[in-house]
Amino acid sequence: MSDVSDVSTAVRATTPPAPRPRAGTLVRVGGWLVLLLVLSGLPFVVGPGLLSAGQYVMIGAVGAIGLTLVIGQAGQLSLAHAFFLLVGGTSYAVLAGETEQAGSEYIVGLGLPPLLALVGAVVISALAGFAFAPVAGRLTGIYLGVASLALVFLGFYLGQALPMLTGGAASGRNPEPFSLFGFAFSNEGYLAVLGVPFRAPERLWYLFLAFTVIAFLLARGAVRSRVGRAWRAVRDHEAAAAVMGVDVLRAKAGAFAVSAAYAGLSGVMVTLWLGLLKPDESEFGTYGLNTSIAFLAMAIIGGLGSIPGAVVGALIVYGTPQVLTLFADELGLGDTLAGFSPTVISLYVYGIAVIAVVLFEPGGLAAIGRRIAGLSARRTRSDPAPATTPRPAPPGEDRS
Amino acid sequence: MTADTARAGADARTDRADVPELRVEGVGLRFAGITALDDVSFTVRPGTVHALIGPNGAGKSSCFNVICGVYHPTAGRVRLGDTVLTGMRPHRLARLGVGRSFQNIALSQHSTVLDNVMLGRHSLTRGGFLSGGLRLPWVARQERVHARRAAEICEFLGIADRLDTPVAALPYGVAKLVDVARALAVEPRVLLLDEPAAGLNAVETAVMASTIRALRDALGISVLLVEHDMGLVMGIADRVSVLDFGRLIADGEPAVVQRDPEVVRAYLGAGDSEEQQ
């Protein structure tokens, strides 16, 4: 580097490196397409029971993607996910529903079109997440986690204290079924495709699939963009992030808002799936701490920060109880297990899964997947391995 | 601002005439009764390499952190040209053209070199969650343009072959260069280097020295560095400021400062100065 100006002009003159074609990319895209095709075809093959179980998994997937963004990518521990689920569900029910009288009480509804209500519910959830920013900006680690826990208790209280919005803990309220341009995602009307009658389970399946795909792609794009880089910088080194021009407070607030928006959508999906919005009667329920922890388990099992990992985590954590319930009778487990309901069994399953991940592969399933992909890539590649072989990536890796 | 004008703006910044003075004016800093800095003033002239030296605990890093907004001084101020930096939130400094590297490499270890360097482009780019998530055409174009510039910077520093390598897999000396590359990606007019040679071997130090000189000569930017390696400092610095116990005890050309009796006393008199921090 003796003649420096020469070097720099030479550098300026070089053409930008052309995007390297990757053989793996085609395979990966093809794989995703096949998966999507299989999922789209499922309603023609399986019954409503399994479809409903799949919908529940997708509820989990959407929420878990949101949580893995805020915890894994931005490094902000949040246990408030269940609260934002409640905010989203309630917002949808209020925005889309009609005002009605239940006994002596009024239940408020604005009667907006369901699509508008859905968007509104997601936006309101995001704003709720944003409102937590002044707290989130000041706290780190476990202090932030417990502080966010406060929101779950607040939600539990408000759910009961505001029956005009939530319908109260005793009966709840029925949300307006989702509809799009006059097409209802319910049992309304008769529709058959290829001889298969499409009723609520089939219709909701496609709706939820669309939600999940959108949630997935948005998160993946964002993680690879400027926003994702800023989040990871805040996670890894706040001072360095600030010096590089990242507004740390804004990045944290944004991560919380995005995660809350995902939870809000997940909450809308819960009310549509149950056909009911009902605040919890005890601390452990649909919107309780157990739900926050279940989402946390999904994110950890999948590998913190990994978006496909979050989806697989949802499959394990939310899929297990559903499938067990479906097959409990067929397998004759109904009576013999007594107190061990599918829910309890699945608690053990994901409890063990979390411990196994923490002990053996802190990067979660995502890291295992990358390792397998790396092995097969190395085997197929003919040229010698590069001098520096990338180590298997630890948690919170940005490749997704 | 479109991506192309961003690029053009970035290039224009490296014009020597555009580099302002960095003035540290009477800066004082106290932590719970301890005076870390006391009435420190010096000026980094445009297009020069300015070294800030002193025994351990002299306040060099504190001074650095005051300049780049991580610490708030209890007295005095820092100016870049006509702009007062003091009191600004740190992230705004990047936009004004202040780049900084870190003493203990502050990179995202699991991200690739390119991803780390691209962070430096943050204030030169736009886009939020939705536009990034949807990968809108202008976002994709902006990403391409800035990735190209990041690659150029890495090429300049001789690390272009590591763009896709995770930082954790790099040797220390290369990681140090990535940290510098990220600071350069801000398109700084003033570059702050915090102990760029710390932890490097002799060969790596020589590479770093020629790199720093190259930055000044090719880009015309000012460089302010904190450094322990006297050989490096005396070899590349145009001007040296010496801190001791938070006070400025000398400020001038390297050859003059080197003979300053007070500087000699500070370095030789304080026998324990080589203790690790």
Place this chain on the structure above:
Amino acid sequence: MGRRPIQLGAVTLFSTQLVALVVGLVLITAFFVAFRFTDWGIAMRAQAENREAAALMGIRSSRVTATAWLVAGALAAVAVMFIVTQDFSGTGLSRSTHAIAFAAFPAAIIGGLDSTAGAVVGGVIVGLTQALTEVYVSIPFAKVAVFLVMLVVLVVRPAGLFGTRELSRV
């Protein structure tokens, strides 16, 4: 233990509650002493401060961690022994008894996680907030009130009342 209330001036207590109070005070004192003066307590505090430095000084990290969990479990067991009595919970154990563990979080956080004295002060604040809210506002609001108090404390002092804030060097 009987259900016969004990009258202390204007205060009515169940004997279980009195025993719980005494046991609590004894344990707290024991822990203060242990943390300050025993090798084990010093090792624990050293590790909390700086794990690597502690390991270099010859402290066995795995053993300290294991005993910390052991003690935490034992203390929780003591607490549960009182919780299951009728005088405290009314009904004994139920599926949601473990929810009470979450009351311990605010107590530890309010005081500051690295401070024993803080845990005691935090516990008192949590207890008083809950009891006063139950009497003067409403029972359902009591738990929320505890967490709201915690939020306020955290916004003002991000590492709790007695916790030390970590300074990051750059």
